[in-house]
Amino acid sequence: MPTTNVLSSADLTELRQSALGAANPLGVAAELADAADQGRLADPTDTGYALTLAAEIAESRSKLDAALRYADRAVEAYRTRDDNRAAFSRALHARILFRVGRADEAVEELTALRPLLTEQADAPAYISAALDAGGRTSLAEQWLTAAVETVMADRAASAEQPTEPRDRESAGILFFLLQQRHRVRRDLALSHDQNDNLADRLESGLTGTAGRAGTEPTANDLLFWPKDDFERLRSDWPALAETYGRDWDEHRAGLERELVRLAGGGRTGLTVLKGSTGGLAGFAPQRGGDPTDPKIRAAYAQELSSGTSQIPWPPERNDACWCGSGTKYKKCCLPRSRG
Incomplete structure (x- = not known):
């Protein structure tokens, strides 16, 4: 430059x-x-x-x-x-303070940001990511749980909306709180509670818009299908084109944009979960379901996340792209995030 x-x-x-x-x-x-x-x-x-x-x-x-x-x-x-960019900057500052051994200062900075959990959609991601970096994952779970309870109580007091939302759009900021709380509780190996179940339902696409152009993928859309598997997926289960894209280019672009969004929210150590149609076809009957069921695919993604089918992201600019095309990242999926 x-x-x-x-x-x-x-x-x-x-x-x-x-x-x-x-x-x-x-x-x-x-x-x-x-x-x-x-x-x-x-x-x-x-x-x-x-x-x-x-x-x-x-x-x-x-x-x-x-x-x-x-x-x-x-x-x-x-x-x-005091806007979102300023708040993210302070959370990043806290994350770095943790990493250089200044934990007390980091916690003080994040405590000042805690009220934003119920005010800004991105706050649950960047605050919990900072606490994770400092080994304070249990504290992140406590803060997120309290924030969920606050928002749910506010919804209960309102005559304009139901306590439990039926889709992501009506959930608003509650969706992002539930999503991050669910992730944190998985990291802590905590058993599911009713709010985890609600997070699962919202992430599983009750909105009917997961994967459509102009929408953000849900959690199980981080499944990546290599080109041959993608073609078999669309052939065997045509309904999944709605979730994973009309063609392989659209599929890769959606994943790249979502990874960029997660990184911008403070997530680190991101990986792509490499799926296979054979693996999904064999997994679904074991869980008593069908590959088109979002819950089955979410469970399949969870299984992949604990194995070796993870592709680190992002690669270096001049390294081979994560999608396996054989082309350099800078000429393949990197530009797709800007589409």
Whole structure:
């Protein structure tokens, strides 16, 4: 990235989607910080955004001293703002503080952000991710449970909506709380409760829109079908085209966009779950169901997540793409996240 470039807000958003796959991500981080220092941001209010992105990149490469410097500056740049970007920046700062051994400061920062759990849709993801990084997964579960109870109580007090939502759209922020709480409880190996069951129902596509163009995939849509398996999947179970895409390009694009979204919400250690039609066909009868049943596919994905069928994401920009096409990531699925 030439040092004479003026970076627009759109440039920064594109960099956030592609920087982890760049040939020299740490160079990108340094350039972002230089752009902030040298007044090369088209919108000066993007200073915090640029520095937050620099901190994310440095943290992803375990350059924690640099990551903390960038994060300190990002938090200061956002000092007078209280929007979602500012809050994410503070959660990232806390995550890095955990990783450099300053746990008390990290917990203090996250405690100040805790009220956002019931106010901002992205907050459950980035707050729980920060607590996970500090080995405070049990605390994340406690906070998320309390937030779910608060939202459910508010719904019960409202005559305009049922206590238990029937689909993702009517759930609103409750969906994101339930989703993250469900993930955290799985990590802690806690037994299902009624709110986990509700999370399963919402994630299993009661909306009838999972996988359609313009919608975000649900959790079990992180299943990846290699090209031959994808064709067999659509041939054997045509109804699944609604969930996994009309063709292999659409399938890969949906996964790439979802992975970028999860990474932007603070999730780390992301992997793609490589499925097979034979595996799914054999798994479904064992669970007394059919491959077209979202609950069966979710259970299949859960089984894959504990095995060796996981593909780390993202690859380096010049490495082979995660989809197995044989093409470099930068020329294959990386650009699909921008579609």
